[in-house]
Amino acid sequence: MAQRSGGTQEREDPKQRRDRELIELLNELRVALPGVQVLFAFLLTMPLTQRFGDLTNTQRVLYFATLLSTAIATAFLMTPTAYHRLRFREADKEHLLRVGNRAAVTGLALTIVSVGGAVFLIADLLYHSALASLFAGAVTAVYVSLWFGIALLQRVRDE
Template identity: 40%
Template sequence: MKVNGIDRTHPDLHELPDAHDQWNFAVRRETPVQRLDRNYAEILQEVRVAQTGVQLLLAFLLTVAFTPRFATLTDFERRVYVAALVLGAAATALLIAPAAFHRLVYQRRLKRQLVLASSRFALCGLTLLMLSIGSALLLILSVTLGPALAAWFTAGALAWFALWWFVVPLWSRIRHSGTS
């Protein structure tokens, strides 16, 4: 059965076309399946950018414990180091998760679920990456400036990341929610 030129007999497409499906078909001549393919490709491109950062950060953090200076860290600095390391590892897992998810659902007609899960993985991975960067900053700044100044600089850096990664996009989303 075709609705607005879209074949609704496909297993992924049991629902009627939503506003996005209708707009994409009218403007781009893009079917819901094509839209899912494009959305997944866009998510993968976004994740590639974040993966580079998280992999470099994690590599740095993995080597820190094997440096001579590590023995001189305070208990606070060691805890911050562990937090940065664990957050970095968790971010890495989530930013790689779309590839693993895809591999396990490959040829199962679960593209919609893949796109939704990958989007969530990416968003949570970015959040953990931001927190890992913040923890790494806190560690380095604590060693170089002391814990009090380090806390202030780190709070400022986290606010900066949150502003550009989350607040501005959400503000734009809310501001333009009435437009197609």
């Protein structure tokens, strides 16, 4: 029997469970992916701005690292969809769920790196490195706490 979020238990055979979990995974990715894509688009346009020429070498390295982490995050977040499409009707949803979950978690972790890098870069341009580090660190801590900390803390409590 499966435990539903409303506290009720419903009979669910393994196939139904896999189908439900796949739908949940793909729906979650539909929520996460647009934010990463918007950040990626923003980063792609940065070199076209007038101020990009004013970046220091360190800022350029940070920009490129942030761009790469965003591109890779996008790839990881799209992996379950591509896998599902390429292996359509090949009866391996359990493997898809394992691969998809790992890819989604990795994509979310890289998104945190990307957001932190973007916040640092913008704050460094507006203020200075010390404040930029403070802002980026605070934003990163919020993301890590909300996206990973709460779930991992609950896992520890459940054990």
